[in-house]
Amino acid sequence: IGFEQLDHAAIPQLRALNGSIHNSPSATAFVEIATNGSVEGRSYLDVLLNRYNGVVPALAPFELFEIIWALHHLSLNIELNSLRPAVDSFVEFLSCVWTEKGVGFSTTFVPDSDDTSLGLRLLYEMGLYVDPLVLERYEVEDHFQCLPFERNISLDVHIHIVHALKSAQDFPRRDDMLLKALNILGRYLTTEYIVDKWHVSPYYSTSHAIIGLLELSDNLIAKQIKWLLKTQRDDGSWTFYPHHPQAAIEETAYVLMALMAVYEQKGDIPIQAIDKGYRYLSQYYTSVETLPALWIHKVLYNPYHIVKAVILSTLAKYQDLRKKTTMVVM
Structure with a gap:
């Protein structure tokens, strides 16, 4: 124009x-x-x-996105209630700005299904009720839209809707909405890994799919769990970009999140793989600001607070997991 x-x-x-x-x-x-x-x-x-010292991000502000995604990743590894009162102000803010259409990445932007579904899940986890019927606003014939007029389906959106619906157990439309989201994911989980339009690493979307579908549709994620195990590198890390310095740090955290979730629920993950991954992550992670940009918008970017929540909660989760076992880290 x-x-x-x-x-x-x-x-x-x-x-x-x-x-x-x-x-x-x-x-x-x-x-x-x-x-x-x-x-x-x-x-x-x-x-x-x-x-930002003379430069600007692709979008700003994005305060709700930071809050929701950071708390979501914390909650995948840690019981959020155990972090009170530190998280209370963020949860209260999310609750106060909730609308009949849900929320977007900022209070000054339109709502979308991605932020709405994870926001709904977080509020449920903290004992605050919001009507899951809000997800109908993003429902079309055979899938869910992130926003109206989007040109291609987001798999991560469907993973997050599964997360939200798993929390809303008394919602009358829970099962048929779950089936719709699972049908979409099932189309793409025929391969060993999946990629989406919001993150460059398949370890991000694949690990989140495993966590979301665990004990709900285990047959859909068996191949992906095997892929995670077989692609671990000799140093204990995982990365899709071996020539990109330090990309493995964030990617390894996502894989560890998924493998620890499977280990806790099913117990059929070799603990040695988790141990090796933890040793790599704890040894090489120093500062989130030094990590490469792996998240996609108009350009690649690194959402510091979110990635930091991912890594630190993963390290804490491992320590908690190891306390519950009698094995000794070799």
Whole structure:
């Protein structure tokens, strides 16, 4: 679209309370250039430029995304209630901004099924009820949309919807929604691993699928569990990018999360594989800021708080797991 094609009459409807055009610095800058500019648009851009030392992220702010994804990964490894009162303010904020459409990655952006499904799961886990019927807003004929008009299905969205529905056991439509999500996942879990459009590593989506489907549809994830075990490297790590420095640190954390979940539920994972993975992760992880960007948006990025929650909770989970066993780490 060129400057001359911009619908000036639509701008007020697109502008968020923070002055942005849908939380997009690039769209906001485009509108500022194409028009005579605005106080609110310029203020939004100036705040970002000052905060990020002259550069800006693809989208901002994204405060709900950080809260939801960090708490979700913590909850996969640790009982969230054990982290109270540290997590209470975040949970209260999520509850307060919940709408009839759920939530998005920010209070100044439209809701989506990804943030909504995980937000629903977190609120349930913390004893706060929200109506799972909100997921119907994202339901289409044979799958769930992340947002209207999306061009390709997100497998991670369906994994997260499974997580949410597993928590909502009294929801009348739980079973038929679960079946719809499982049917989509079943189409793609015929291969050893899966990839999605939000993260470059198949270890991310594959590990999350294993955790989500465990004890719900074990036959769908048997091949993926075997793939995780057979692709462990000699140093104990996992990575799809052996020539990308330090990518293995984040990837190894995801695999350990999945293998520890399977070990706890089924006990048929060699504990030595988990031990080796833990030794690698504990030895080489130093700072999340030094890790490569593996998450996908307009560019690759590294959401520090989320990745830190993944790694630290995985290390803590291993220590807790080992306390429950009589085996000694070799």
